Amino acid sequence: MNQHELIEKANQEVERNREMVESDPYRLRFHLMPPVGLLNDPNGFIQFKGVYHLFYQWNPFETAHGAKFWGHYTSKDFINWEHQPIALAPSEWYEKNGCYSGSAIENDGKMVLFYTGNVKDENGDRETYQCMAVSQDGITFEKKGPVIYLPEGYTAHFRDPKVWKKEDTWYMVLGAQDEDKQGKVVLYSSTDLMNWNLLGPLTGSAMNQLGPFGYMWECPDLFELDGKDVLLVSPQGLEPEGDVYHNLFQAGYFVGELDYQKASYQHGSFTELDRGFDFYAPQTTVDEKGRRLLFAWMGITDDNEKYQPTIEKGWIHAMTLPRVLTRKGEKIVQQPVEELQLLRKNEVSYNEVQIITSNVTLEGIKGEALELLFDEIIYEGDSFEINFRGGARFEYSSKLGKMRLQRKNFKDGSIESRHCKIDAVKKLHVFIDTSSIEIFVNDGEEVFTARYYPDVADQTITFSALGRVQFDLKKWDLG
Template sequence: MQHKDQELRARADRAIQEYQNVVESDPYRLHYHVMPPVGLLNDPNGLIHWNGTYHLFFQWMPFRTGHGAKFWGHYTSEDLIHWKWEPIALTPSDWYDKDGCYSGSAVEDEGQLKLLYTGNVKNEQGERETYQCLATSQDGVHFSKKGVVFELPQGYTPHFRDPKVWKHDDHWYMVIGAQKEQEGTYKGCAVLCQSTDLSEWTFLGELAASGSDSVGDLGYMWECPDLFHLDGKDILLFSPQGLEPQGMKYHNVYQTGYMLGKVHLDQVHFEHGDFQELDRGFEFYAPQTTLDDKGRRILFGWVGVPDQNEESHPTRAYQWIHNMSIPRQLHVVDGQLVQTPVEEMKRLRQHNVHIPHVRLAHERKQWEDVKGQAIELLLNIEALSDDAIFEMNIRQHARFIYQSKERRLTLERHSFAHGRTESRSCRLSELKSLHLFLDTSCLEVFVNGGEEVFTSRIFPYPEEESIVFAVRGEAQIDLKKWDLQATRE
């Protein structure tokens, strides 16, 4: 299918050129986040640090701002902050992936960079077919497809996708997100496969599944699983679909979270704790991690959620939609996965403003130098009265509210879908700090050193740059703010 591949690449390149001026004219275009050059971006794929270069592939629809037969777009970076657009890695050009090169992962093997991904197919009857596929590259830029390496095992629906691959001892392992029908209902699960050469795979069984005694009811499909060892724990990271809201939890259409425990590969068993949400914001899904040559576990997430008001994003008028999170480093602290911005983000800082040890009592406060569209802000809470309500208003469009008595932190925003105020919340033992990254229309806030994270898109008036603080009760704060350099031309 070489001709089809070349035709799709040419069409995608023409789309980039045709809409470049329109895309770049959008006032909500981001300064330091990874975005598509045109069209729709979603799941991060194939994240790997290979031969000194970070490779970030992603699900990409270049022809419109809706979903469809996905390509794999490709960026590379030497430092995790400046990204270079590379030739398209994969196109949906073959019989086994004609309706989409779906999500997957990258590994190094025999000096080559190899991609494992899901080929999505709709047959003549409109029924879904799914295939796990392999592509290889000598230079990390140009890929040769090797075709199907694993087909759907019995007992599972064709919602069987998103392989994450790693090597342990002399074997390769692959965890896949899956769905099975059980007593008339659909249950999500993560399954495990094994190989010696990445080309022939043996199905081993289920690592964890919704409906089991150790998991309980956890949705009808698990997408984008990622299994890795960190700080003495094995972590299964995945995105279940079909969870109902419970208190402050599970208020997006679909969720992302993790379970900590110990994996027994020989027994195909995962001893684990409860499922925990990874991000409390409005838009975060399908993250993927890699281990870099510094020994860091690095994560990127998609700042979006499938089937959640995508048609209402204002950037669609400028022929693009969605972005990646900033890169985050992971740690396990006290049985919880903690996320922090990678150290490299500090290289973007300029024009530091420091306002130390400010005491606030029943007042609103605004500083002329504390504002902007692309900024980093570090707020340390040095003291807070037991009855205090602390607020931070961001560009008159989003607001963080912490209620000391209830120990509840809430993010409110004006919905871009219907204009009303909507909120997401979590409970804290106390509020110690808010570390905020604001980038025109993307907001990422790391709470208490990454104990909780809120990731969301916001679309304020472009000229509105104010940050306003308010306290009912008493507080003492230490505030640092930096403008952040743009990493795109």
């Protein structure tokens, strides 16, 4: 099928399923979702001519991972989003099994997309091509075909180009797997966006004092933040270790210094960006305000993916809320963009609430789409717990110096947990949507992100404590 035919077929799929999809009580109120089918990685995140563009990996034909399209949302304010025409469909020989993840830049007033063309033969053997497409208006794109072919020394797991400019040179990082089955991040340079020079691996498994660290590194993003060079990356193949690496695949960062002349990157240890269940493939951009902004896929590819209840209504997965990144030493801090405050309505406020027992409710503190802000939290006891609509529970133990988020497993309903160490929980900023939760701890020093599926009728939020806990609380409904 040519591009036009593929796009028409996808549009028909959207229309045919619209009523069923929109009837789902778990459709989110203030997060980006696919109109039908499966959404995964954020792609091509950019502010272009004053408008924010977020593309996304999209399979419109089923709720499983197949030949991906690039879906496309735009917004001027992070509140009102418009679903644009499909940007890329897998119609050409070099992308016939999927227009995989990539990025966007602006050059000479045009938007330029870089993405991975995925090809599989009848035996399932993979080929990979790094491709380019150009647009005058940011809506319709002309494909230019492959600009990078697979170099020697790497398997065909070679993808997810992220491009930026430093002085008068363009640079690209790619996620890769070398022939020893070690995950790597590879650096290229170009002066014209068409001809690219391989500068070599920047870092990866068995490099830079890391030791073995995953068989594939996906979705790299390298940028300067407050004077340091930060590498976001999603390594696959890390085994659980204490409190960390408990999802099937991880997403995190290194803080260091990139030597452009030597194409070397000296960095510290790897830190997970999010401590919850559903956070992967983050991508950033800088906007006109100078903010380093991030979206991530609020999902993960694992064995339980196919048990999510939204599949019955023809769709699966969503994006996280947009976040602003700052750096405190070696720590990356995430906070929700301030524009989200425009969603607030029906404020309820409490000062010096005291919880000394279990299952306490507060009048006006309930709902299925709301924002909670806990401040000035003081503990005289062991633990503090918040139960969200009977479907997710956040707990902090001052005795253990640990916090955790629990939810019901999608497959069998058992309770599963994600946790991490923390000195004290002084502030909590919580965004609850119909089937998601994002908890920003201590102004975003740690974040827990998860999908969860409570009883639709249950809008209660309860508080429990061992000992006495006191806090100030504000709640807003989010429309």
